[in-house]
Structures are given as structure tokens and as C-alpha cells.
Amino acid sequence: MVMTPAHSITSLNSEGSQKSADVIVIGAGIVGAMCAYFSIKAGLRTLVIDRSTVASGTTGAGEGNIMVSDKSPGPELELALISRDLWFEVGNDVGDSFELVAKGGIAIARHDPTSLFDFAKSQREAGVDCRVIDRSELYEREPFINRSIEHAVYYPQDGQCQPMLAAANILRHARTAGAQLIPHSDVLRIEKSKSSTGSLLKVHTTSGEYVAPYVINASGTWAGEIAERAGSSLPIMPRKGFILVTAPLPPKIFHKVYDSDYVDNVASSEADLQTSTVVEGTKSGTILIGASRQRVGYNKNIDVSVIKKLAQQATSLYPFLADTQLLRVYNGFRPYSPDHLPVIGEDFHVQVCITALAMKVQASGYLQPVAN
Amino acid sequence: MKTFQFQNKSIPFNEGDSVGAALLRAGIKSLRKSRINGEPRAMMCGIGQCFDCVVTIDGKPLQRACITPARDGAQVGIDESSAS
Numbered sequence: 401m402v403m404t405p406a407h408s409i410t411s412l413n414s415e416g417s418q419k420s421a422d423v424i425v426i427g428a429g430i431v432g433a434m435c436a437y438f439s440i441k442a443g444l445r446t447l448v449i450d451r452s453t454v455a456s457g458t459t460g461a462g463e464g465n466i467m468v469s470d471k472s473p474g475p476e477l478e479l480a481l482i483s484r485d486l487w488f489e490v491g492n493d494v495g496d497s498f499e500l501v502a503k504g505g506i507a508i509a510r511h512d513p514t515s516l517f518d519f520a521k522s523q524r525e526a527g528v529d530c531r532v533i534d535r536s537e538l539y540e541r542e543p544f545i546n547r548s549i550e551h552a553v554y555y556p557q558d559g560q561c562q563p564m565l566a567a568a569n570i571l572r573h574a575r576t577a578g579a580q581l582i583p584h585s586d587v588l589r590i591e592k593s594k595s596s597t598g599s600l601l602k603v604h605t606t607s608g609e610y611v612a613p614y615v616i617n618a619s620g621t622w623a624g625e626i627a628e629r630a631g632s633s634l635p636i637m638p639r640k641g642f643i644l645v646t647a648p649l650p651p652k653i654f655h656k657v658y659d660s661d662y663v664d665n666v667a668s669s670e671a672d673l674q675t676s677t678v679v680e681g682t683k684s685g686t687i688l689i690g691a692s693r694q695r696v697g698y699n700k701n702i703d704v705s706v707i708k709k710l711a712q713q714a715t716s717l718y719p720f721l722a723d724t725q726l727l728r729v730y731n732g733f734r735p736y737s738p739d740h741l742p743v744i745g746e747d748f749h750v751q752v753c754i755t756a757l758a759m760k761v762q763a764s765g766y767l768q769p770v771a772n
Numbered sequence: 773m774k775t776f777q778f779q780n781k782s783i784p785f786n787e788g789d790s791v792g793a794a795l796l797r798a799g800i801k802s803l804r805k806s807r808i809n810g811e812p813r814a815m816m817c818g819i820g821q822c823f824d825c826v827v828t829i830d831g832k833p834l835q836r837a838c839i840t841p842a843r844d845g846a847q848v849g850i851d852e853s854s855a856s
Contacts, residue, residue, distance in 0.1 A: 647823065647834050648807055649853070685807050725834050727823050 418602070418609045421447040421580070426587055426603070426626055427618035429459035433567040435616050436574040437490065446579040447610055449603065451586040454571055455564040458620030461732020462563040463643055463678075463688055465656070469505040469555035470663050472519070473526035476741055481527060484557055491561075494573045498565035499683045505558030505656040506533075506542065507663070508717070513551035516660040520553040530555045544652045544720055558656050560680065582607060590615060590630035601630075621735040623743070632747050638733035640699065642692045642706050644714070647725045648685025653718065656680045662691065667740060671695040673706060677713040679721075686727065689714040693734075700731060774844040778827075785842040792818070792825050792837035795848075803827055803837060804850050826851045 421444075425435045428450035439446040450456065466487050471477040491500040509516040520530050530553055538545065538552045575581060585607035593602040593611060603610045617634075619626045627634040662676035673694040681687050692706050707729055715721045737743055775782040778795060785794035792815045795803065802812035803825050815825040820839040829835040829846055833853035 647826075647853075683808075728821075 418611050419447065420600075421445045421610065421612045423447070423614045423616060424449060424601070424603055424610055424612040425616045425618050426450075427457070427620060427622075428454045428567065428571060428581060428583065429457055429618065429620050430455070430462070430563055430567045430570070431459075431620065432616070432618035433571040433574065434490070435618050436579045437494075437570050440574045440577045440579045446574065447612065448571065448574075448579060448581045449585050449587065449605060449610065450581070450583050451606075453583045454581070455567040457622065458733065458735060459563045459567045461641075461643075461730060463680075463690060464499075464561045464563040464566070466500075466559040466561060467505060467555075467656070468528050468557045469507055469523070469530065469553075470658075470666050471523075472663075472667065473522050477523070477526055477528070479742065481557075484559065487559065487561070490570065494569055497569040499562040500559065500566070501561070501683070502557070502559045503655050503680070505555040505658070506538070507553045507555070507658055507660045508538075508545075508549050509551040509660045510549060513660075516551060516553055519660070519663065528555065529557050542654060542657060544718055545657065546717055546719055549717070553660075554655075560656060560682075562682070582610075587626055587629055590626075617747075621733040623735060627747065630747070634743060635738055636743070637695060637736045638698055639736035640692070640694050640696055640731060640733055641690065642703075642710060642729060642731045644689040644707060644710055644729050645727050646687040646689070646721070647727050649681075649687065649724065650685070651681055652720065653679055653681040653687055657717065658691075659713070659717065665691070665693055668693070669738070669740075675706065675709050675713060677710075677717050679714050679717055687721070687724070689721075695736065698733065702729065702731065774842070776842055776844065776846040776848055778848045779850070783842075783848070789842045790838055791827065791829065791835075791840045791842045791846075791848055794842050795837060804852075828853075 423439045423444050423446050425432045425446065425448045428448050432448055436446050436448050466484055468477065468480045468484055471480050487500065488502065507516060517532060520532065524530055533552050533554045535550050571581065585605045588604040588606065590601055590603050593600050598613065600611045600613055601615045603615060617623050617626045621636065621638045624634045624636040656678065657680065658678040659676050662678055665674040665676045668674060671694065673692060675692045678690040679687060689710055692710060773784040775784050778800065783794050783798045796815065801814045804813050805811065806813050813824050815838050816822045818838045820836050823836060825837040826834045827837045828849040828851050829840060833851050
């Protein structure tokens with residue numbers, strides 16, 4: 401963590417009615433859970449505060465992507481590569497409890513594959529393990545895919561987890577090691593406070609006051625609001641997405657399979673609706689179908705036209721889906737930053753309020769470099 | 773009394789009963805086995821949300837017993853469409 405303990409933090413257990421810690425994590429989603437996991441591992445007294453419960457916000461609406469394949473060469477890809485490996489290290493440590501699987505990704509192009517292949521080449525040069533696969537390998541890997549699809553790139557490093565289980569079990573692991581979780585506690589404001597042992601941050605919440613030399617803002621899509629309550633600002637906006645869930649089936653989709661226009665959509669700055677096909681099976685047998693992106697504030701309304709479009713696109717990729725029943729549809733909000741990059745580092749307006757905001761589940765692994 | 777068939781048993785029901793309610797009254801709780809561990813599955817939410825009570829009805833899979841009205845002479849069976 402950019403977290404050189406600059407202050408002595410002994411005997412801070414109780415200053416009046418305040419609770420103290422070495423680090424306070426705001427948000428019990430996947431990022432907060434990972435922060436707690438690495439903080440406690442580093443021997444820091446760790447407090448996790450959430451306005452609701454574990455995985456109740458961004459994480460709870462996530463798909464569990466752990467992807468390197470959709471990232472262009474640059475800082476985010478570098479982090480994603482580190483993060484991806486860390487996920488599997490944490491997975492080993494915590495145990496097989498959150499459906500973590502290195503299933504591999506396949507990006508397909510329906511027509512001209514030039515941009516897909518060029519993109520893969522640039523990623524390969526940046527250290528991503530990927531290669532163009534021919535039709536026979538594609539159909540061997542994905543026997544149920546539409547046979548009109550001929551161009552594909554295979555990314556063995558792409559993985560998936562069940563994000564809610566991941567947050568819950570990683571946090572449970574941290575709590576077993578001494579981390580404390582304070583649910584149903586909304587942060588009202590964060591202010592600097594002096595003490596004999598150095599400068600601290602005081603977090604006022606609906607359940608009381610907590611102090612620590614370091615506060616991590618891991619509140620996902622709501623990170624901008626938390627930053628404001630600390631007297632700072634962060635340009636984070638919600639980006640709405642739908643996911644369709646089918647009835648459980650015997651395994652028929654073996655990788656994370658997506659249309660290569662997905663990459664353009666992820667990187668887009670448009671506010672209007674964009675959809676691109678992402679289809680994958682889960683351990684429980686359901687198939688998840690995404691992905692839509694639109695910036696419509698925190699409007700949770702279900703839009704049937706978006707669902708139809710996603711279903712049509714998925715069906716054109718996997719014809720058998722036409723006869724598959726949907727169980728449900730859910731939507732949620734991704735944190736969107738104008739430069740599309742995760743926001744990690746010290747907030748100089750607040751001095752020691754560290755922001756660790758994930759773009760997707762992925763970024764959780766970013767936290768270890770941060771935690772170090 | 774009207775009946776439907778479930779695993780070679782005649783299950784009586786009153787007009788307006790759901791398939792699940794009639795099965796429960798007949799003492800049948802487990803409607804299928806889970807896909808991962810083969811554990812018995814029963815109606816859980818009872819309001820169409822959890823999909824734990826799915827059965828086949830006249831050959832059609834993934835019918836939620838809890839919200840599907842029982843029909844005279846229907847063939848209700850164990851849904852193995854999600855079995856691996």
C-alpha cells in the first residue's frame with residue numbers, strides 16, 4: 401500500500417468511544433475484501449465498514465470477470481496481469497470457495513478479423529499469453545458455437561469467479577485473522593484529527609466514530625460520494641449493465657466467449673446504450689449473458705429492449721440458446737472513470753485517504769501492489 | 773377428485789392448487805436432485821423466484837411447480853434437463 405506507516409500507531413485501541421485501527425476500509429465488496437485480506441496479512445489492525453452488507457453494491461451485480469484479454473497495452477494491462485496471478489494465489493490460500501477458474505477467454509470476430517488480430521498482437525508484445533486459433537481448434541474448444549464464426553483469438557489467462565462468494569469468503573478469511581467488519585454503517589464524513597501519535601483520519605458513521613492513520617476508499621461506484629465526504633473529489637460515474645441468467649444446463653460453453661467489439665465498448669466514452677456479446681457458463685450450470693453499457697445515472701429500471709438485444713446477440717453466437725429459458729435478469733452499476741483507468745493511490749487532498757477503486761472484479765488484485 | 777401423475781402416482785388436487793402445493797400435500801417434498809452434489813431439492817421460495825422446484829409437465833422442462841396450476845391428467849416428472 402502506498403502505506404509506509406509514517407505514524408506510530410501503538411495504544412490506539414480506544415480513545416473515548418472511538419474505535420481505532422491501523423487501516424479503515426470503506427466498502428465490503430471485492431476490493432474492500434482484498435484490501436482487508438492484504439492489510440491483515442501485513443499485520444495491520446483492519447476495520448471494514450459498509451453501509452449495507454458484504455457484496456451489496458458493485459460486487460453483487462458483477463459477473464466475476466478476471467480478464468486480461470479486453471485490456472490494451474498500458475498501465476491497466478500491466479496491473480491486470482499482476483492481478484490475475486494474485487487472484488489465483490489468494491484462491492489457493494483461501495481455498496476453493498468462490499468458483500475461481502482459469503477457464504480461458506475466446507474473442508471472436510464475425511467479419512474482418514484484422515483489428516482483433518492486431519489487438520492480440522499488441523497484447524502479446526505486452527506479455528499477454530494469446531494466440532489466433534483456427535476453425536478446427538475453435539470448434540473443438542466451443543463445439544456449440546455458431547459455425548459461421550471463423551476468426552478467434554484464445555486467451556488462456558482469462559478467468560472467472562463468483563464475485564459475491566469471493567468477497568464473502570476472502571473477507572471471512574481476513575476476519576478469521578482478526579479483521580473486523582462493521583456492516584450497516586454509512587460514512588457521514590471523514591476528517592483529519594490530531595492525536596499525540598500523529599495525524600489521523602476520523603471516520604464519522606451512522607454507527608459511531610472510527611479513527612485510523614489510513615482510510616481506503618473501496619466503495620466502488622459510490623467512491624465519488626465517499627471522496628466528497630472526505631472533502632475531496634473523484635470523477636466516478638455509474639455505468640449501468642444488464643446480465644441475463646439462463647436455467648442451469650449441462651456444460652455447453654467452456655470459455656468466456658465474446659464478440660471482439662466488446663473491447664471497443666469497454667473502452668468507449670459514449671453515454672448511450674452499447675451492447676456486445678459476452679457469454680459464459682458458470683459452475684452452477686447457469687449461463688451468463690452480457691454485456692450492456694449505458695450511463696443513465698443510478699436508474700435501476702429494467703429495459704426490455706436491452707434484454708432482447710442481448711438475448712438476440714447471444715443467440716446468434718450460440719444458436720442453442722434460442723431454446724434455453726432465462727431464469728432472471730439483473731442489473732447494476734460499474735464504476736466508470738473518464739480515463740477508463742482504476743483510481744489507485746494516495747489522495748493528496750486528504751493526505752492519507754487511499755483510493756482503491758476497481759474497474760471490474762479484476763482490480764481487486766491491484767490492491768496487493770497497493771497493500772505492499 | 774382431479775389428479776395428475778407424478779412418478780406413477782396419482783396426485784389429487786383441488787381446483788386452483790399449484791402442482792407444488794398438491795405434491796406437498798401428498799407428502800412429496802423432494803422434486804429433483806441438485807446438479808452438483810445430487811442432493812434432494814424441494815420448493816424453497818414458493819413464489820417462482822428460486823427455481824429449485826422445477827419439474828417437467830407433459831414433457832416440458834423447467835416448469836416451476838410452485839406457480840404452475842395443476843391440471844387434470846397432466847404428467848409431471850422429474851426434470852433432468854439440467855443434470856450433467
